Amino acid sequence: MACAAGYEVLALDAFADEDTSTLASQALRLPYAECGFERGAFEAALSAICREHECAGFLYGSGFEADPALLGMVSARMPLIGNAADVVARAKSVPGFFSLLAELDIPHPPTSKRSPSTKCGWLLKREGGSGGTHVRRADRSAGPGEYFQQELAGVPVSLLFAADGANVRVIGYNMQKVAASAKMPFRYGGLVSNVGLPADCCEVLRKAALALTQTLKLRGLNSVDAVLTPDGRTFVLELNPRLTASAAAYRTHPGLLAIHLDACQGRLHDVDVEPVSQAQAVCYAREDFTVPCNLDWPAWASDLPAAGSRIVAGDPVCSVYAEAADASVAEALAQHRLQAIAELQRQAPAAVEI
Known part of the structure; x- marks a missing residue:
């Protein structure tokens, strides 16, 4: 985007994939631990960048919710382009955030730090977790930084919006996909943008975004995640007070980066969103392998691993994208392309170690 x-x-990233390394002047791969960047490695990389470069600001996505103090570390060295560390901390605090939802009359699932009387029908989640990899069906007591949330059947949905601390502009409504595995039944699988959700669902999401913006003084691009139940009710699951994957799934006028930068400065644009849907899907490795040097990646694949890199079963291989005027057509094409990537892995030459 930038x-x-x-x-x-200059990029600090958990993967430092080929796309990032090609586009960025410098891309540093940092270790990830407990749903976020490892503090010591992050501080060392940040200090090195600040010694060698004069940066206009720090644009950030995931990796900070589990330790918002990292953003405080950044803000002491350069401007944050997004919400401040204390805002992120409030949005990810449990039970604080869900108490705030209750105060604002925003529907949400029952959530508690205490073990329910019966764990059947409850999920165990980690504070500050992202990507769904931290979510399990409850089968034990909560450990440090964990909490329980009642499981609701339904479709995961979200709203991408811009905020100036007082008002919001809707960018688009999304439907999220799960790529379940035996150990990670709620792992993030992708999304489809510009979907036609029921009017009642859109209204719940929009009102939640506005109320949270006015209470937390949200700035820039943010998203609200929710579940739409079979009976048509919408329950908010979390606020992502940062750039999310859905921000790459829209073409807008002005561009989304301009919208984000200006909203962070308290200026909201009227947004013209092109009427197309983009589907994103994450391809996960089914078994361990090494990426061959001569793999011919399709143009619609991104987040590509470097040739020679070792990928462990269950780790992301790449992302695929598809676009269409209709969300269901875009989603079907993305799923077809996922299968094509899986076939590429199966047909890879002897350089691949299976």
């Missing part, structure tokens, strides 16, 4: 807008980018 490169496309003409900015020089």
